[in-house]
Amino acid sequence: MADQSARGESGSTGDIFRDKVVFITGAARGQGRAHAVRFAEEGADVIAVDLCDQLDSVAYPMATPEDLDETVTLVEKTGRRIVAERGDVRDRERLAEVVARGVAEFGRLDFVIANAGILPAAGEQAHDITAFTDAIGVMLNGVYFTIEAALPTMLRNPDGGAIVITSSAAGFKSVSTDLDSMSHGAAGYTAAKHGVVGLMRHFATSLAEKNIRVNSVHPGGVATPMVLNEAMAGFVAEHPSFGESQRPLLTGPMMEAEDVSETMLYLCGPAGRHLTGVALPLDAGLTLK
Template sequence: MASQQPDGPFADRVVFVTGAARGQGREHAVRFAEAGADVIAVDVCEQLDSVAYPMATPEDLAETVASVEKTGRRIVAERCDVRDRDRLAAIVSRGVEEFGRLDFVLANAGIMPATGPQGREINAYVDAVDIMLNGVYYTVDAALPALLDNSDGGAIVITSSAAGLKSVSTDLGTMTHGAAGYTAAKHGVVGLMRHFAASLAARNIRVNSVHPGGVATPMVLNEAMVGFITENPSFGQSQMPLMTLPMMESGSVTDAIMFLCGPAGRYITGVALPIDAGLQLR
């Protein structure tokens, strides 16, 4: 689709989103496009042995592409595992060659490997750390040359979790390898966020993390998660927010990320921002 004249708060800007095929990642891509940005998007689009629920498909990524293009903005979208740093770098380079710049990096890709029999296998721990800690590092590192070339600065937002502020596991029944890996990775990216925030501040590149509670996406709304909660009531209780609000939709996370990337967030860096209706206080 031919690009229209950009309009909106992110006109002439470019955003790189990982895990963009559905859920929070798709919401981020489409909302940034609606605000005028062009999009570089990746998703693995295949099933991992450590994950008990159905993961995103190539058809899901194609739907993200169509949704972005409906806004009149451009998108470069490729299948990519965030554990592959070289491929990430190649895709970012292709997007920057087409769009001319990079302004925002949203390290969103993630899995929930705590549930089902898969969660009790050691590879659930390994995959969690490789994807949600190492993969975040590779994402930022692959995008960094383009961000540093941008004289306007930029913003990086890492999607952590309420599990970056408290443990997923609540007792022996929930102490799976996947729960340990998820908790370790989501805590670990707070350290990466602070590392990059301190290192890049002089170049006016802001770096923050967001920490959502349960979000109404396929990663949470699936049979494996229902079974895990049924078998482990303490886990379900631990995920209840203090505020009496409906379950969070992806758009609420996008709202916070757009704030952090936009002019209103220009003085905010090095912050781990809970978006959880008080869950971390429980």
């Protein structure tokens, strides 16, 4: 977060999204916060939503209202505006309310980053069936609801727009590596991250005539609180085959959330104007193994 704060104090670093508006889910911390700050640095105003509460199926501490407040502070330091609300992506009506408030404030909506996610694969709760239903609810249904909430406004843009779905390397391979690591939570995560590739292709095909581009990004391990926590460390220690399966081909430091943000900028910005329907691995070669 030091990099984000330092950039913010000196104002925006560019203007490729000047006077554009981005809607980001899961924006209280991690990748969602990094995307919000980076888009703001490039001139965009931000509509942000996050649950800011704990799900029983998740073994690690989830984001808090204070985390969302910090995202607001960091975006405002860039000189851009933000509408930030608590909301559950499984609640379609709530998402529509958040979008409506943001559009009333900013007058438009150009980009969607469907980013909200959970990793209910660790701890005893991973073996409860709610770990599966929560994973599907947040990361498959929630992605669909996010896009549906944004579409009525986006379809009015004469210049189109862009939608990017945060999938995962688990959109190409299973989280479970053997019988011992199998759980309802691992199954739900894998199924949801595969499923959003289908949603991406559905929307990419359907929205092309309106010049709305739709792609998915598939990161490997990213240094965020969803990955770097006591519960996941215990899971890796208990299941070494999982840890090995997450080791990328390229060596070097673990990917940071800001690295993913640069890919989001590319896919939404002018440089990515010819890309739609792409499931883009951002995994240092992880899925080649």
